[in-house]
Amino acid sequence: MQQIAFLIYPDFQFMGLAAATVFEFANLELPEPIYEISYISETGGPIPTSLGMAVDTKAFSDARFDTLIIGGGNGMVRASRGVKDFVTLALTQSRRVASICTGAYVLAEAGILDGRRATTHWAYARDLQERFPAVRMEEDRIFIIDGSVWTSAGMTAGIDLALAMVEKDLGADLARSVAKKLVVHHRRAGGQSQFSVLLEMDAKTDRIQSALVYARNNLRTALSVEQLADAAHLSPRQFSRAFRAETGQSPAKAVENLRVEAARLMMEQGRHPIDVVAEETGFADRERMRRAFLRAFGQPPQTIRRNAQRDYPG
Incomplete structure (x- = not known):
């Protein structure tokens, strides 16, 4: 016992x-x-x-x-x-x-x-x-x-x-x-972030929230401002202005943050090749994903994965 x-x-x-x-x-x-x-x-x-x-x-x-x-x-x-x-x-x-x-x-x-x-x-x-x-x-x-x-x-x-x-x-x-x-997710990885990008952006209106959810669910696509504006039922100009007012960042930066969050989770919880992770999360190639990781975490994807495996090798 x-x-x-x-x-x-x-x-x-x-x-x-x-x-x-x-x-x-x-x-x-x-x-x-x-x-x-x-x-x-x-x-x-x-x-x-x-x-x-x-x-x-x-x-x-x-x-x-x-x-x-x-x-x-x-x-x-x-x-x-x-x-x-x-x-x-x-x-x-x-x-x-x-x-x-x-x-x-x-x-x-x-x-x-x-x-x-x-x-x-x-x-x-x-x-x-x-x-x-x-x-x-x-x-x-x-x-x-x-x-x-x-x-x-x-x-x-x-x-x-x-x-x-x-x-x-x-x-x-x-x-x-x-x-x-x-009724909980099975073991979040030890290295997983304490934060959620969607919660951090804290969109105030349903339209902007709908655009963010659309973006998160379609990370493999290009996710242009026009696509996001259409999801929010706004013109691109109205959307860009409202998005920045509610989230404090541009649509492009928000999409990058969503891609990085999804890529980090894949790196921590799976053994997919980096090229596959980059493709699945909408980065054009592994080098663009690496630069995004460095901006967000100060570490490349390989280090994120290595730290997660060290925290919990099982």
Whole structure:
């Protein structure tokens, strides 16, 4: 039986406990349960979460855990000396120690992230990097595995982290079955972006949103302004003016961003040749795609793929 412990502290972000459901459903898929889930805290007893509800916990003890998971709070998390000592000891005794969201501050304060690649919620990544410069922060990642230390982005990324753990433990088929029952996409790649281009552009009207959705669904085509304007039921001149007013960028730049997002996902989650990825996402050739990746990420497509495979080789 693998012991999975969630470290709880006052005002712990309740969403972090969603990861526990992944292990619960993994148990339901097996003839005999493999995971035993517990909730621990420095003091023991009921600990209030961010929503005010209390979670009953056991106090720190000499018990050993296969996996220790530290969730985040609604902001920067400061760890007590007792918590830092406990986490530091767990690193030597547990197969893996993980953080969700701003739980990464706890690992950083304990010195566990020094020299390691790590991620956290995008809104706190730069603050954590400034406070702990020895951390090799990668702010736009869903999760990162560096040795026995796992870190993830915020909120639902904890589910991706837990699914990745189940896949490591029990295989891709079982993890896929758990994801299906939870009605989530099966394991977003660790290197996948925390952001969505469509959400970032935040189109205000249905017409511009319709044009963006049309573009995303037709990336293999040329996607001229005339095509997009037709999808929005506007003249090209009206469309270009309205598009820039709502998104803050030109239609051409928006299309490039959509192509880059789709190409990055193909590079991370598949083994398609670069020429195929470039063709499927509407880049004229691999060189144009490479230049677009450098503008967007400062890295060529091959590096994006290599990083994703390093984060999660399975």
